[in-house]
Amino acid sequence: MKGIQQFRKNKHGFLLVDAMIGVLVVAIGLAALAALYTYGIGVMVSADRQEKAVQIAAEKIELLKAADGHSSSDIRTIVGVINAAENNKIYQDGIEYQIHAEGGNNSLSGGYLGDDNLYPVKLTVNWSDPRPQQLTLETYILTND
Structure with missing residues (x-):
């Protein structure tokens, strides 16, 4: 019996060290989760901006596709309209998207x-x-010439 009491006497503070190590492990895990969360938010914002760029480009492509069956000079005119200074910039959510169209072989x-x-x-x-x-x-856009 004396052996068990002697064993318990020498172990004072053991639970405090255990608790400190546990808190440290949890703190490191939470810091890693916070870093992962902020990285995920950044990726999500970047993907949203890329999606907006795709939508802008698709709108301009649809404008060009409306000229299907017309002459290549008509398509060059539309390309010029897209590249005009007043038409080649779009602002969405504080971001400036610049558009440039190019046509020909x-x-x-x-x-x-x-x-x-x-x-x-x-x-x-x-x-x-x-x-x-x-x-x-x-x-590619279909022309009549």
Whole structure:
């Protein structure tokens, strides 16, 4: 019996050290979760801005696709309208999206060697998030020439 009492006497403060280690482990885990949460919020905001850039580019592509069946000069005119200073910037949620359209055989990456009735168009959207970001969409528009 004396042995057990002697054993218990020497273990004073053991629970305090256990509690301190437990609190430290929980604090490290919570700090890691907080860092992961803030990183996730940043990724979500970046994805939202990229989605807005895709929507802007898709709107401009639809504007170009409305010229299906027209002449390539009509499409070049629309490309010029998109690139005009008053039309090539859109502000959404405090972010400036800059739009640039390019048309013709040299506009697509890798060139175009196909049907002469298809007019290639490349549309680029740039924005800062806070780093510069870029999105490019490429398509073909049917012409009558």
